[in-house]
Structures are given as structure tokens and as C-alpha cells.
Amino acid sequence: MKTNQKILMTGNDAVAEGAIQAGCSFYAGYPITPQNELTAYMAEHLPQRGGVFIQSESEISAINMVFGASVAGVRAMTSSSSPGISLKQEGISYLAAAQLPAVIVNVMRGGPGLGNIASSQSDYFQATRSGGHGDYHSIVLAPACVQEAYEIMAWAFDLADRYRNPVIILSDGMLGQMMEPIKNQKLPACRQAGKTKNQKYKKSWALTGCKGRNPNVIKSLYLKEGALEQLNLVLQKKYEVIEERETRFEGFDLAGAKIILVAYGTMARIAKSVVKRLREKGKKIGLIRPITLWPFPKNIFSHQVTKSPSHQKFLVIEMSYGQMLEDVKLAVDGKCKVEFLGRAGGGVPTEEEIMQKLHEVA
Numbered sequence: 001m002k003t004n005q006k007i008l009m010t011g012n013d014a015v016a017e018g019a020i021q022a023g024c025s026f027y028a029g030y031p032i033t034p035q036n037e038l039t040a041y042m043a044e045h046l047p048q049r050g051g052v053f054i055q056s057e058s059e060i061s062a063i064n065m066v067f068g069a070s071v072a073g074v075r076a077m078t079s080s081s082s083p084g085i086s087l088k089q090e091g092i093s094y095l096a097a098a099q100l101p102a103v104i105v106n107v108m109r110g111g112p113g114l115g116n117i118a119s120s121q122s123d124y125f126q127a128t129r130s131g132g133h134g135d136y137h138s139i140v141l142a143p144a145c146v147q148e149a150y151e152i153m154a155w156a157f158d159l160a161d162r163y164r165n166p167v168i169i170l171s172d173g174m175l176g177q178m179m180e181p182i183k184n185q186k187l188p189a190c191r192q193a194g195k196t197k198n199q200k201y202k203k204s205w206a207l208t209g210c211k212g213r214n215p216n217v218i219k220s221l222y223l224k225e226g227a228l229e230q231l232n233l234v235l236q237k238k239y240e241v242i243e244e245r246e247t248r249f250e251g252f253d254l255a256g257a258k259i260i261l262v263a264y265g266t267m268a269r270i271a272k273s274v275v276k277r278l279r280e281k282g283k284k285i286g287l288i289r290p291i292t293l294w295p296f297p298k299n300i301f302s303h304q305v306t307k308s309p310s311h312q313k314f315l316v317i318e319m320s321y322g323q324m325l326e327d328v329k330l331a332v333d334g335k336c337k338v339e340f341l342g343r344a345g346g347g348v349p350t351e352e353e354i355m356q357k358l359h360e361v362a
Helices: 011-021 036-045 060-070 080-085 089-098 124-128 144-164 173-177 188-193 226-245 265-280 300-307 324-332 351-361
Strands: 006-010 026-029 052-055 077-079 102-108 139-141 167-171 178-182 249-252 259-262 285-290 293-295 313-318 339-343
Touching: 006 011, 006 144, 011 026, 011 036, 011 102, 011 124, 011 144, 011 167, 011 173, 011 339, 026 036, 026 060, 036 052, 036 080, 036 173, 036 300, 060 080, 060 089, 060 102, 077 080, 080 089, 080 102, 089 102, 089 167, 102 144, 102 173, 124 167, 139 144, 144 167, 144 226, 167 173, 167 265, 173 265, 226 324, 249 265, 249 313, 259 351, 265 313, 265 351, 285 300, 285 313, 300 324, 324 339, 339 351
Parallel strands: 026 052, 026 077, 077 102, 102 167, 139 167, 259 285, 259 313, 313 339
Antiparallel strands: 006 178, 139 293, 249 285
């Protein structure tokens, strides 16, 4: 891909290309719709550019292969869709406990169960509440367009390395399958890391052989009394730093807004279109789009509530039956009203449905 030109890509292809440019040199995955284009792109392009691609025998194998590659110090990634991500949860817990960086992409589909291959946002709890066992957090990022899906991969790998922590990208079937023109540019991670072809990122903790130095030990099993609690305290301090430094959101037309829509990912694009239409009619409507789902941008909500608690309402819109809704309610802390509109199982709230709900709320 040449730089400074626009090309047409699907969201799945953009994620894969962004990952390769961000220095991903190992990918393991297993086919599942609607993310198969991502795996196919990696199969074709990653080996050509000095990386390793493996189609594993299962989702469980894939996440454990990523564990092994990360231990060796390379930038490693896997991807799947909702039920496949469920199978990876034990491995993600191991990554968090061993403090290993990895990027996991979830192109969400309808559920529960095998569900269907339509777009959904019903894996919010699984991602933000850490679906595996133990008191850990994954960093969770939610792109809203193909360009952002491409660019966010550099940030994802940087966050994973900086905090030695798994990072989850929450995409969905709509974003994964849609095609949009994107501008290919040099990604910040490539410049920052100074990576050249086939060169590993230098990580002092990695298991790369210990000739001439003390051996490194990476594990998630702590049997000595008190040792596991000490690890958990270390992890909690790390999570506090991440919450303080890495929270991101987009605020749109918040000035003077009486009703603020809250949506993430592709749902936020539909919500933003509603805000634009109603602002043209003089309606005081705004939008908050969380980009980091964990850490959740709770401060922007408390800030908005502090400005005008008695004259403000929030309307949370999701392709689920109310998962991010809980985080918004916690952030607002009962100081103003929070309404909800959601559909699941492949249903997508339309602009007309949002406008009707706004009419009822107003």
C-alpha cells in the first residue's frame, strides 16, 4: 500500500492492514463469520511481510499460541467473533495474569449461543467485565468507522506493550463487512517503535534465552501463601494508571445539549446522524461516543451532570438490551435521568426509532 492515497477497504481488511503496519508479526486464528476476511487478509499478507500466520485447530489453540508468541517478545494478535471469543476467555485471563501484551479482535455477531451472523453489540459485558476468571481488566477499544479501525490498531499494540496487558478491539459485523475509502498513512506505532522488517520489539522481560543474564520467569500460577494477592495488588495499581491516562471519548454538539445520546461503535454513527438532523431544526441534542469502553470515560458524564443536572437527560442506544447502559448509570450516579433504546439478535435501532424515542423522552 502506498501512503497518502485513499483506497477502498472493508473494516476487517483495515484492521488486518493496520495491525501489520503496527508491527504485528504473529497471528493465529480460526474461521468464523463475520470476521473471516480479517483472517484471510492475514493469511495472504502477513507472511509476505515477514510475519507468521497460523490457522489453528480451534479458538482455544489460537489464544494459547498468541500467549506463546507474546512470551517470546513479538507483537501477537488473534481475532474471532462472539462465540469464538467466548472460547478464548481462559487464555485472555492467563495473558492478564502473566502480564503479557496481546491484541484480540472481536467482530461481534448476534447471540446468545451460535445466534446469527448479523451485527450486534451484545459482548460489551464480556469484554469490559473480563469474561475470564479473576480480578483483571482488558483494555477495550471501539472504532466507529473503517478509517478508525485501521488507525486504532497502532494504538492497541502500543497500549498492550506499554502496560503488558491484553487489548480487545470491539468491532461488529456491520463495521467488519462495510467498505469505505481510507487514507493510508504512516501509523504512529511504526515510527515510535522504530521497527524494521523481521526485527523484534525489544522487551527486557521476554523469554528469548538467558545466556549472559539472569533468567526471566513468566507465569500465572502462584501457590505460595500471599503471592497471588501481591500480584493482584500490582495489577490493580496498573489498572488505576490506565484509567487515569488512557480514557478516550468523542463529544459531539454537547454545548447547550438538553438530551445527550450515548452510543459506541457503528451505533454511534447512526446516533450522530440523528444529532445532525435535529440540530439543523434547532433541537438541543448532543452525543457522547466512548472510544475506550474500558476504561469507561465516566468523567465526561459527571462533568455534564454538574453543568445542569436538573435540565439534562441521557439516552443510551445500543445493539443490545442494555449493557453499556449500566456504566452510564454508574457514571451519572442517579443525578439525572437515563433512558434507553436497544435491539439485539441482529436488530439495529434506526434513525426513525431514535427520533421517536427522543420525542417520548422530551
